[in-house]
Amino acid sequence: MPDESGDEFIAQLKYWRDVRGTSQSKLAGKVGYTPSYVSKVESGQLTPSASFATQSDDVLRADGALARAFRDLESHGRTAAVPHQAGPEENHATSLIVEHEDTTLHYDGHVYRATQRRRLYNDSPDPVTRYLVRISVDRYPGDPERSNQHYRENPLTWEEIGLSASIDGEPLTWKVKHDRDAFKELWLLFGRFPLYPGESVWLEYSYTVGDNKWGSWFQRAVRLPTQRMSVRLDFPAELGPVVWGTETSMTAEAMPLRTAIRRTEEADRRVFSWSTEDPPLHARYRLEWKFRASPDTEETRQEMMTEATASERMRAVGVVQEGDPILTKTARTFDLPAEAEDARRVVAELISACERASGVHVFGKGMGMAAPQIGIDRAAAIVRAPDGESITLFNPRIVEESPDADEQYEGCLSFFDVRGKVPRALAISVEHQDVDGTQRITIFEHGLARLVAHEVDHLHGVLYRTRMREGVNPIPVAEYRGTGSNWRY
Numbered sequence: 001m002p003d004e005s006g007d008e009f010i011a012q013l014k015y016w017r018d019v020r021g022t023s024q025s026k027l028a029g030k031v032g033y034t035p036s037y038v039s040k041v042e043s044g045q046l047t048p049s050a051s052f053a054t055q056s057d058d059v060l061r062a063d064g065a066l067a068r069a070f071r072d073l074e075s076h077g078r079t080a081a082v083p084h085q086a087g088p089e090e091n092h093a094t095s096l097i098v099e100h101e102d103t104t105l106h107y108d109g110h111v112y113r114a115t116q117r118r119r120l121y122n123d124s125p126d127p128v129t130r131y132l133v134r135i136s137v138d139r140y141p142g143d144p145e146r147s148n149q150h151y152r153e154n155p156l157t158w159e160e161i162g163l164s165a166s167i168d169g170e171p172l173t174w175k176v177k178h179d180r181d182a183f184k185e186l187w188l189l190f191g192r193f194p195l196y197p198g199e200s201v202w203l204e205y206s207y208t209v210g211d212n213k214w215g216s217w218f219q220r221a222v223r224l225p226t227q228r229m230s231v232r233l234d235f236p237a238e239l240g241p242v243v244w245g246t247e248t249s250m251t252a253e254a255m256p257l258r259t260a261i262r263r264t265e266e267a268d269r270r271v272f273s274w275s276t277e278d279p280p281l282h283a284r285y286r287l288e289w290k291f292r293a294s295p296d297t298e299e300t301r302q303e304m305m306t307e308a309t310a311s312e313r314m315r316a317v318g319v320v321q322e323g324d325p326i327l328t329k330t331a332r333t334f335d336l337p338a339e340a341e342d343a344r345r346v347v348a349e350l351i352s353a354c355e356r357a358s359g360v361h362v363f364g365k366g367m368g369m370a371a372p373q374i375g376i377d378r379a380a381a382i383v384r385a386p387d388g389e390s391i392t393l394f395n396p397r398i399v400e401e402s403p404d405a406d407e408q409y410e411g412c413l414s415f416f417d418v419r420g421k422v423p424r425a426l427a428i429s430v431e432h433q434d435v436d437g438t439q440r441i442t443i444f445e446h447g448l449a450r451l452v453a454h455e456v457d458h459l460h461g462v463l464y465r466t467r468m469r470e471g472v473n474p475i476p477v478a479e480y481r482g483t484g485s486n487w488r489y
Helices: 004-020 024-031 035-043 050-059 065-075 088-095 144-153 298-307 310-316 340-358 446-459
Strands: 096-107 111-122 130-136 164-167 173-179 183-189 200-210 217-221 228-236 241-248 262-266 269-277 284-291 367-370 380-384 390-401 405-410 418-425 427-433 439-445
Touching: 004 035, 004 050, 004 065, 004 173, 004 183, 004 340, 024 035, 024 050, 050 065, 096 217, 130 173, 130 200, 217 228, 228 241, 228 284, 241 269, 241 340, 269 284, 284 340, 340 367, 340 380, 367 446, 380 446, 390 446, 405 446, 418 446, 427 446, 439 446
Parallel strands: 096 228
Antiparallel strands: 096 111, 111 200, 130 183, 164 200, 173 183, 217 284, 228 269, 241 284, 262 269, 367 380, 380 390, 390 427, 405 418, 427 439
16 A cells, blocks of 8 residues: 555645745755755655755745655654665656647636647657646735635635546546645556657647636646647637736746747637747746636726726726735745745736736836735836836845936826826935845936836835825826826936
């Protein structure tokens, strides 16, 4: 009978590595063990030491999950290394090459169905008889606590997934490896159709997830050497879908996809296609979308947006409004690079929020968004200059201001019905961090200084009203005449 306690520790270790975007070798370096040791622990060849479990829990910020799983191991008498004879699939898993990964995500207005096809080539000297598949969902990727609570109350089930799989058209069976509220892992069993050395085969599997458990994003991670990757998002045209994407690596923060997303209209469907050649190992490609229309009609949506005030429009696209306590407290800083994956996820949420806001307003002066404005208590903000330049700030603070200042109108997405004249320095020096932990000081001037200062204020719980001169009040947006134009210097 398998040792379920050992299986639980392995599951937790893999899950938290995946959540934090930490490779085996990167974890090994941080906890003082070799990559081979981490690999053997995850394959079941070695039982973890108490030191490894404790340090991994700390590095991965697993909130005690690894420590509890290790104590369970101890209660089962497993405190020393356990010999394990690795099977062919474990010895040569890294010898599999993905010649082409092609994924289609179809949405009918209520349910997403993902179909993934992989052309696998066996570059090892032994036959491969199974393939590991992960199904992971995240309804609120920028807010892990909220997502965890959501899936504790509404766990993803095997029944709703409705998994089906085949190899070159022949149906496959599978064996469940890990079953968590928002994370499933299973072995697809090739049975009578092993993949022999030097051969290629098409592996296909599909599953469904309701939109109450699927966030408006789809991510592909490169875990095996891959020659080509393509993704197709298929949405109802009546919802007015808009799609954009970002890519990250183990060392770089989110940046726009290097290749364009192509859009086509097919009957009553709007299809978005994207592909890339020779993606690097551990790269992650994330496609996000929004629906400009409700499930009713675009006309209904436009009527609603026309009647809504500016602040109501921002509330409708997910911007937290004045009066929420999160806007007047200092945001929690990131521990970088340890929390790099959390930081990337928050930035992805900010990019998504900026896209939504840009869909209901023209920002001639540029724009910015701070994490508290989308309900995330973390010290991250992005700023988009009028020329399209995008700036990402982690843990920023203003360390120096020029003596020269001016006073111009600003708007805040969290109370967008008014505009206020705010004095700001013409140049500021901002200390901030890169996602890899590198500390920087950057000088911003004129309009960019104003945009950055506004967002840094948000991260310290300061709204621009408190920066205005005594006796000066904001004016209604209807009286403001600077919409769509840049500041003047």
